[in-house]
Amino acid sequence: MLIRAKVTLYVPRGNFQIVVEHMEPAGQGALKAQFDALKAQLQAEGLFAQExxxxxxxxxxxxxxxxxxxxxxxxxxxxxxxxxxxxxxxxxxxxxxxxxxxxxxxxxxxxxxxxxxxxxxxxxxxxxxxxxxxxxxxxxxxxxxxxxxxxxxxxxxxxxxxxxxxxxxxxxxxxxxxxxxxxxxxDLSVVTQRLGGLHRRLRWVMAQQLRTPQERLRHLSQRLRSPRQSLEQSSQRLDELQGRLQRHMQQRLALAQSRLRPNQQRLARLSPERLLADRQQRLQTLEKRLPQPLLRLIQQQQVQLGNLGKRLHTASPLETLGRGYSITFKGDEAVRSVSQLQAGDTLTTRLADGEVSARVERVQGSDKGSAPE
Incomplete structure (x- = not known):
């Protein structure tokens, strides 16, 4: 400290006295005061602000x-x-x-x-x-x-x-x-250690995140079948179905044949050829059993019947038409006289090989007839 003082003497006892009039720091004390003053000034300016x-x-x-x-x-x-x-x-x-x-x-x-x-x-x-x-x-x-x-x-x-x-x-x-x-x-050692910890944690997190997809992938892989395996199974299934279909068709065919056989037998028994053969055989048997005079009678009647048929055919209108004659009809009635006709009537003339339609223009009787025109 720097001190300004007065020195006095106390005569009765012979003592010196120092009366201090002014005192200030010296050495580090002065520097400390200068330090504090500058610090306060700069701090007031915001130079040391934390922000x-x-x-x-x-x-x-x-x-x-x-x-x-x-x-x-x-x-x-x-x-x-x-x-x-x-x-x-x-x-x-x-x-x-x-x-x-x-x-x-x-x-x-x-x-x-x-x-x-x-x-x-x-x-x-x-x-x-x-x-x-x-x-x-x-x-x-x-x-x-x-x-x-x-x-x-x-x-x-x-x-x-x-x-x-x-x-x-x-x-x-x-x-x-x-x-x-x-x-x-x-600190490189601390950083390395922390990186190691982070690496281990990252691997653990990745393993945890990959575990679920891996399990799902494994499950899907087990469910997923190769195309060859699917094709083989489909082919095997097709062979099985074909076998079942063939056996079923054979059973149905055998059943139909078993049902058809009695009908075939019944149809064979009712066949017209067979019936005709049976009738012819029976007829031959009956003919053999008939007496000879009856047979001759039957033959004579058959000849007579043939002659009558020829005569009947000769007198038949159709036979007459065949010789160049014709028949004229007015409606459904055969025309036998001009008295049945009048102008405007429609006539149908039947010939041997067809019919002809005609219209009556006029009617004229014969000299002996009495029908007017």
Whole structure:
């Protein structure tokens, strides 16, 4: 502390007295007051607001480190990154981290990292030290540059108890440089283990999802028959039906034949030829039994009957027509006299080989007749 006071002497006892008139912090006390004042100012401007913070990338393709290339901090960071994820490349942007030139060099290194835009995340920091040693990370311009950095940035200044203004302005504060390296890098062993777990779970889920279709496919495969098997079964079924049909037709045919046989026998017995043969045989038998005189009588009567038939045929009107004569009919009545006729009548004349229709124009009797015209 810096004190302004007056020194007095108490004569009766011989004592010196110091009367303090003014007192102010000295050394770290003055720096602490300056730190608190700047922190309050920047916080009032919203530079440390939580909504301005951005999330770090889960798997960065490249990591940038702004620190001294010869300090203990870079060795700790590289060691942690090599252990956790050696496949991620690291870019070092060198800068002094202590002394009067440190704030300017740190700002310049940050500007280079932003201009190159080759890293997904940045680490800015240094190892432990006194408040005076870490004072470069309380620089107002550097703090504002960290807050405005477009790349997600992690501030790791000193040990866990040390805090710089860049810690409040950065997207994330790490208690140590080693912790910053762990925050920005994925643990490959943990990732591998998690990937293994996810792989096992994925296989289990896929097996569960495929089990039902596989069971259904197996069931359908058991039900599905090959075309050859279906054809063989259909052919076998067809042969069976053909056999049944043939046996049925044979049974029906045998039944019809059994029913037809008695009818055939009855029909044979009632056949006209057979009846005629029987009658002729009976007639011959009866003829043999007739006495000879009766037979001669029958023969004489048959001759006489033939002569009468000839005479009757000679006197038949049809025979007369055959000799050139004709018969004239008026309606159904044969015309025998002109007295039966008058003009306009329709007559039918029958000849031996047909009929002729005629119309009466006039009627004239013979000289002996008396019929008028």
């Amino acid at each position: 301005r913070k951005r999330a770090l990338p889960a798997w960065p393709t490249q990591i940038g480190v702004i620190t001294s290339p010869s300090g203990a901090a870079i060795r700790d960071i590289l060691q942690v990154l090599k252990r956790r994820c050696p496949s991620i490349p690291v870019v070092i942007y060198p800068a002094a981290v202590q002394g009067a030139d440190a704030p300017a060099q740190l700002r310049q290194a940050l500007d280079v990292a932003i201009a190159r835009d080759e890293c997904d995340v940045l680490i800015i920091g240094r190892g432990g030290g006194s408040l005076e040693d870490l004072w470069a990370f309380n620089d107002e311009a550097l703090t504002r540059a960290v807050a405005a950095c477009p790349i997600p940035i992690v501030s790791a200044v000193g040990h866990e108890v040390d805090t710089g203004l860049t810690d409040f302005a950065a997207d994330l504060r790490a208690p140590t440089p080693s912790a910053a390296a762990e925050l920005v890098s994925p």
